Amino acid sequence: MAVRTPDPDPSDSGDELPEFGSDGVSDASNPGWLSEFELAEARRRLPMLYVEAVPVRTDGSGQVTDIGILLRATPLGEMKRTIVSGRVRFGETVRDALFRHLENDLGPMAFPLLPASPAPFTVAEYFPLPGVSAFHDDRQHAVSLAFIVPVTGTCEPRQDALEVTWFSPEEAVSDALAAEMEGGRGALVRQAVAHLGLIR
Amino acid sequence: MAVRTPDPDPSDSGDELPEFGSDGVSDASNPGWLSEFELAEARRRLPMLYVEAVPVRTDGSGQVTDIGILLRATPLGEMKRTIVSGRVRFGETVRDALFRHLENDLGPMAFPLLPASPAPFTVAEYFPLPGVSAFHDDRQHAVSLAFIVPVTGTCEPRQDALEVTWFSPEEAVSDALAAEMEGGRGALVRQAVAHLGLIR
């Protein structure tokens, strides 16, 4: 079974952020926009820079109580679990990319608290060939800066993410959940829970 | 001039948290409470575990805009600048100690966002003998877990902290400010600003 990442940047095909020209060529007015053809070509030649976020709920003392996992329908209609994930665009800061993808995947009322420091808690490397690392994406070589992001509001996923499910840290690291996750991201969730000091 | 840390645990002498018995002996009902004499003895024999916090303000994207520095009167009436700092008690979690000292030093309406992860951004070692490390406390050997803590509310210092002053990251790392800070904590503020990616 081909395990694919979610569409890397769901908003790219949205109206408000038309990175892809409808005619398959890049918009001449912005060299940072790529046609679908050009992006597909670049994916065969260069590592793509991604950001990923594990959404969490915290109690009043900052202790994490719940881990948020997205449920998403793949293009083939299969249901897969994943985390917030997407590409960094040309000219965009990592912080802005992280904010944009959090809003895309969790909705405008999630009120995420982005990290103050630029250092990710880990770096995940996705290769098209399975087995090179814990992570796999048959479409591209992607390198992802992974962050843990408390959210304080209400999550209403947009686009192809259907819902956010909240799990206890114990449930989040279970084999059952890991088996449902796309591209090996169960390992990323476990790393996040371990980083929080909540693995036993 | 003797540079001293602030009283390590201002609340210890407060009514609501009577760690020190008024008669100078420990409260028999709680072996974790120390008399002033016993605490003074322990300070000559054991490293004391501290937590410290650099309070920060952030913008909507989590980017730090301001660094909070406390102004405090020393027992000798001298004005010194410092950060949130205090001892971890017997049986108390690091998270609870951090929360308690933030509330003591910034007031109950500061609404600090404590870090989700237990790992400090750095560890500061204070020695009674100057020059062993960047940090100095002529009263004790203290080892401090240092955190960066966004605060979202209003700071109203209690007890001996007189006020919180907000500085830009550039001002916070200036030589002038560092010279006013207790025990070498100017170095700790610089490490915090560097950790935030805001040093130039």
Added chain:
Amino acid sequence: MAVRTPDPDPSDSGDELPEFGSDGVSDASNPGWLSEFELAEARRRLPMLYVEAVPVRTDGSGQVTDIGILLRATPLGEMKRTIVSGRVRFGETVRDALFRHLENDLGPMAFPLLPASPAPFTVAEYFPLPGVSAFHDDRQHAVSLAFIVPVTGTCEPRQDALEVTWFSPEEAVSDALAAEMEGGRGALVRQAVAHLGLIR
């Protein structure tokens, strides 16, 4: 069954590092040395500062290939697994304490590569009452700065540590190994493996 930490500072009772006076009182020439009675008293009143190290082997590119676990006989003759662990003394830097305990537990030919940065990968909190955190020590409240330390030489444990066993990262996070580890340190090993990006 009482789960105990290893003796926190095996060298303290050794000939070469006589922290405890043989007569049970502290050595007047060094106020940082504690009698056994005084140390026992302090343990009932103050959190003890510890350092811990997960020894690892790496390949030529720095990738961790093996995790080192100590086998130790408890005072009751029970065999338990643990990691390098010990107390920070008065006046001692964290780095020196880490080096001292690595040498005590792995021998003088282990050639450990101590971390360049003072920040631990995590902080483990041991409480006398089980269940407060993942970690437990029925003798004391200890707060431990945990580091991952590559060793390049030959490990020959001294004193009560009987041997070092090298496990693959997969084996090191197994439930079977975690069940054999003292004081909940299986969780600490899992956090270390996760920090290394090697958990799946």
Added chain:
Amino acid sequence: MAVRTPDPDPSDSGDELPEFGSDGVSDASNPGWLSEFELAEARRRLPMLYVEAVPVRTDGSGQVTDIGILLRATPLGEMKRTIVSGRVRFGETVRDALFRHLENDLGPMAFPLLPASPAPFTVAEYFPLPGVSAFHDDRQHAVSLAFIVPVTGTCEPRQDALEVTWFSPEEAVSDALAAEMEGGRGALVRQAVAHLGLIR
């Protein structure tokens, strides 16, 4: 004055690693190789993934004593200071890229000790437009994972890096040195020294 990064991947034009076809078109046998034209195009459209390393010398206890800074001649014959820096190739792990650039810039006898963990100590973002961040590269948008790497052997820079100069941590954070460094990397060196706990 245009401040440019060093050629991002000096080895790309070397004989042993012919990423660029001599005729300006990509090698059909490896779609991950880019022609110079294609790479130039990609640089106008996508953020480039980089790794950077601050080489350090340590003493026997792992404490950093010296910071290594490269001296390099720009294509215009200007002398600039920099650190180890280069692009991650398609299909290459971050660890392999880091190792390759360390060898390129420090020579085969440097014997670097690569970090065990995949998390960088910071992420540096280089934008073609100055002022967006502390870092600037007029040729591209590059996002760099920055590591601190102890080297134990002899550094003999190859290619366009002329020499490695070792500075004390105090010298390494001086304004004079920062002014000589390419693309704002003085800030990156300061962040590294701060991360090591060596800034005062």
